[in-house]
Amino acid sequence: MRARTAILCSVADQGVAALTNILVLVAAARLSTAADFARFSAVYLVFTVLLGVSGAYTGQPLVLRRGGGETTRGACRSAVVFTVCASAAAGALLAAVCLALPGDTARALVMLGLVLPVVLGQDALRYAFSTLQSPHLALTSDVLRLACVLGALSLQQYGAAPGRLVLVWGLSALPALLLSAVLLHRATAGPPLLLRPMLRRGHLGQRFVVEFGVGNAAGQLSVLGLGAVANPLLVGALRGATTLFGPLNVLFTSATSFGPPLLGRVGDERRRVRATAVLGAVLAATAALWATVLAVLPDRVGRQILGDTWPTAAALLPATGSQYAAMAVGTCGLLALRMLDPRTTLGIQVVFSLTAVALMGTGYAVGGVQGAAWGLCLGSVCKAAATWIRVVRLRRGKPAPDTAVTAGALPSAP
16 A cells, blocks of 8 residues: 555544544433443543553554564464453453442443453454554444444433443444454464464563553553542543543554554654654644634533533643643654664653652642643653653664564564
């Protein structure tokens, strides 16, 4: 596929995926009371953490591969099968533990455990298609998923339990999963499955999982913890605000997850870093523009989008919009570091993600929910500055050789 066509299909695919995510949360907000949406949001946060772990362990090492051939095709098939098997085991454990717990949130977590192989398997197939430089196949799958999830949720009535919504949302991805599995089989038939290398010590995904744990999951789990010990509505408020920025959130994640195969088509290392910086500026401007659009929305329109959660979410728009502009710059900085040397991002993720958690807690103690939102924003600003300082230092030094990651293992030290 030509580079321009691949880029257009990738952008369209991420747009469809972003639209799906935001419409799921919007539908849940409109179908639920504020309390039930907070429960659904808590479960969706757990799913987001598990999705990030899955992508970090199998997806991100996969897309760093360069070149095609039988080895890459076999790696794609192996990554998908590994994801489905691992998510089935994790989902069964989650369902078994939560089955003995009382409450609507526990029941919704049981439903999440049941549908986990479906939703994580479908996401793993998107990584495989990106690695195979066939983003049009991922786009086809995501369009089908969007149609199915909208159709399924449109049949639900107001007041549906969080567990029911989770089950309907998860099962709606099954047609897309089956279609993607057939398409992947046709594209990769032949090479054997190699699951054992993904369990060996030194697999690059192990490092990426640690990065995700301190970079993303720590912040999301801290929101859950703060909501549990301080104000339960904090989860719904922050989740409602970030829901409004759903398309940007998916684009940021997709930049680090699916960007390397596309940027690998761009000339030399210096041009790739420059292209990444331009992408960061464009995404930051997009975040600022989107925040402005949301800020001028009439209250009536806002309530139609988020229902009872709109007033608290709208009050957080200035802080959340500023946070997302900083996240755009930081995300593209991490992408540049991944292409220069994947080992350099762990320290930044550890230090500045924990800093963001501390700033969120401090902000909540000083200014409540508003203070927590501004604390998260300040943490994102600090991380963005640190990533690009590191990029500049790497570029001033002797550049690392532009070699391929061929087996999902850590590259040797220069």
